[in-house]
Amino acid sequence: MIRWIETYLDPFSSDRLDQPPQRLAAFFRHYLMQAWGMFALTLFTAALVAVLGAALYAYVGVLIDRIEQAPDAHSFFADNLGLLIGVTILVAVLTPGVDAVHILVMNQGIVPSFTNLVRWQTHRYVLRQSMGFFQDDFAGRIANKVLQTSLGLRRAVAEFINAVWYVSVFVVSALAILADNDWRLAIPLLAWIALYAAALRHWVPEIKQRSTVSSEAYSRLTGRVVDSYTNILTVKLFSHANREDDYARAGIAEQNVRTTELLRSLTAINIVVGALHSFLIVSVGGTALWLWSVQELSVGAVAASIGLAMRISMMSHWIMNVATGIAENVGVVQEGIGTISRPHAVVDRPDAAALRVDRGEVRYEHIGFRYGQAAAVIEDLSLTVAPGEKVGLVGRSGAGKSTLVQLLLRFHDLDGGRILIDGQDVRNVSQESLRHAIGMVTQDTSLLHRSVADNIRYGHPEATMEQVIEAARQAHAHDFILGLEDRNGRRGYDAQVGERGVKLSGGQRQRVAIARVLLKNAPILILDEATSALDSEVEAAIQEQLFNLMAGKTVIAIAHRLSTIAAMDRLVIMDRGRIVEQGSHNELLRRGGLYADMWSRQAGGFLAEDTVAAE
Structure with missing residues (x-):
């Protein structure tokens, strides 16, 4: 049975990649409905445990009255054998049995599997976000959102079932028992419920909001720390450990302020709950004793009423802490939704087919592109790379060379024009098949x-x-x-x-x-400063293999070291997002334009210095 419960919910059963809802309630529903059977069972067992727990106090009250009325112990046991057996079954069999099933389903069936179901699906969705999504954020912060949101969602639901739902059913059952003893006993409990609900309504939204802010501050702090660790070489090269201390210190200070504000609200609500705790015991106990004094309530009913009031009061601190915990976890989920549920900037069309590369022709037709609201990076550019042609892209930094390659890979969508591979618009094929057909070595x-x-x-x-x-x-x-x-x-x-x-x-x-x-x-090859990190000897050895690799492929190569691409079939010179020159190495030198100027600077500057140093 345990093994069945543990394997009932498969975290990897769904390969759905649909966008998670951006509204909080819909986000919860989106994932809870995938495990509704398990959650329905936990709701049922928690409610049953609460009803049995409240019924025990009623049984105790009846027992006290029967003991008081019995002339002797022998008569008591003889007359109440059935009641005693019922109480024994309730205490020793039913309550622990149902509670065991509840704990088993929650701990073995929901806690690991449901948490990882949410993690799996949110991770797969986030992994398919655009390059811009990851470039605009810390990798550590994104990972923290995926991992913590799933944990916060599961904790919020589990705490609601184990505490809020359980206590609500217990209080309703207690209300019924008190009203059955005497309707006037229900009045103090109803007043307490109203005051308690008012306290929750006042503080929980505030705690939720402050928890969201605190969670965001924690994520920013995580991002700052991970950023320092990820770039530890740069930190040490520039001797900036103290600077990184200040960077982390600012994040810790902000997170400390936000956490203090959150705890201020938690302190206030706990003080109020303490006062309500005393009010409930005094009001119910006082009413019960008054009714007994006027002979309208039995001793057993007084004991049951005070016992129920004390039990609810003890629960009140627990439920308030749980309620604030739920608010904190909901805040974590709410804050995570902002990262997880963003729509994909680059998506496949519903009817996207797999790219077929028979020849390897690449054609840019009047394309235009800008990053956000910035000025255009590429503007009305057209370029055709014939099947099997080796083209070198040359230009100053910021000319648009790498952007041209990223657009071919569809890391971003065009603002205008289109890009074709063997006549197929890259927007009409699946991203997976597009990138599968292109091999790339980056700088x-x-x-x-x-x-x-x-x-x-x-x-x-x-x-x-x-x-x-x-x-x-x-x-x-x-x-x-x-x-x-x-x-x-x-x-x-x-x-x-x-x-x-x-x-x-x-x-x-x-x-x-x-x-x-x-x-x-792959049939299409992109080299973006592919040998820039190699020494001359290794570069010369690998160049031979790269030329072998290029055989029969369409090649687009980017290089600042012009000697590495001078032998290409054609060189395309870019400046400010436009093509300003095209031709072979020798043709461009004879033309005396931008390429010739760049070549003369390298040949007369760094390359000459390298030659002298080598001699």
Whole structure:
């Protein structure tokens, strides 16, 4: 039975990628309905435990009256055997049995599986956000939202069922028992309910709002700390540990203020609940004793009434803490929705087909693009790259070269025009198939914190180990990979490379990235400063492999070091989002335009200095 409950809810049963609702109630409903059976069972068992708990006080009252009326112990047991057996079953069998089922379903069926169901679905949705989404935020903050929102949602619901729902059913049951004893006993409890509800209505929204603000401050603090750790090399290179202390200090100070404001509200509401606690016991107890004094209430009913009042009073502090806890968790969820439930900026069309690349022609037709409200980065640009043609993109920083490549990969959608691959508009094909057809080596290479083999195999997940090693050999990475060892003793291709590949040098990361693209063997190849991190000897060796890789492929290469792309079939010179020159290396030199000026600066400056230094 336990195994069945544990496996009833499969966190990975759904592959849904629809946008989570942006309204709080709808967001809760969106996920709760996927586990409604489990939650319905917990609601039922919690209510049953509450009713049985209240009934126990009624039984105690009846027992006291029967004891008082019995002439002796023998007569009491003889006359009340059925009642005693009923109380025994209630206390020893029914209540613990139902409570055990409730705990089992909650702890084994809901806590792990439902939490991870929400995490799984929100992670998959966020993972498919646009590049701009991730560029505008801290990775640590985004991860915190995904993990904490799922936890906050589950805690809010679990606490509602285990506390608010349970206590509500208990109070209603107690109200019925008091009214059955004497309708006047219900008046103090009704007054207490009204005052308690007023206190909740006043403070809980305030606590929820302050909890949201505190959660956001915590996320910003997490982002600041993770940012420092992620860029630890830069911090140490510039000797800015003290500066980073100040950066973190500001985040901690803000989070401290927000938490203090939240706790101020929690303190106030706990003081009020303490006063209501005393009011309920005094008012119910006083009313019961008055009714007994005028012989309108039995001793057993007095005992049951005071017992119920004391039980509810003890619950009141607990329920208030739980209610504020629920408000805090709802605040966490509310704040997380702002990150998780954003619509995807770049989406596949419902009828998106898989891209078919038969020839590899790339055509930009009058495209225009700007980042947000900024000035246009690309404006009315047209360019055709013939199948199998090798084109080099050249231009000063900010000319739009990398943007042109990102638009081809559809990291952003165009503001105007269209991009075609073999006549297919990239907006009409699935993003997965589009990027599967394009291999890219970037200047700023980051690797996954996994083994070297896993990083290379990322280009072709079904590749054999022999194919992985061959790709590494072609990228001149095999020899240094064999010498790797991580802190857990894993060696060679099994060694972990660290977050973003920090355990490897820039040149080593670049060679692993080249091996990854070699293994992918896509029909369209993009090289964005692919050899910039390599020394001259290794670069010369890899250039041969890159030329082999380019054979039969359509290639777009970006390079600031013009010597690395001078042999391309055609060079396209960009300036301020436009194409200003095109032609071969020699043609552009003879023309004496922007490219010739850039070449002369490199040939007469850095390259000449390098030559002298080498001599």
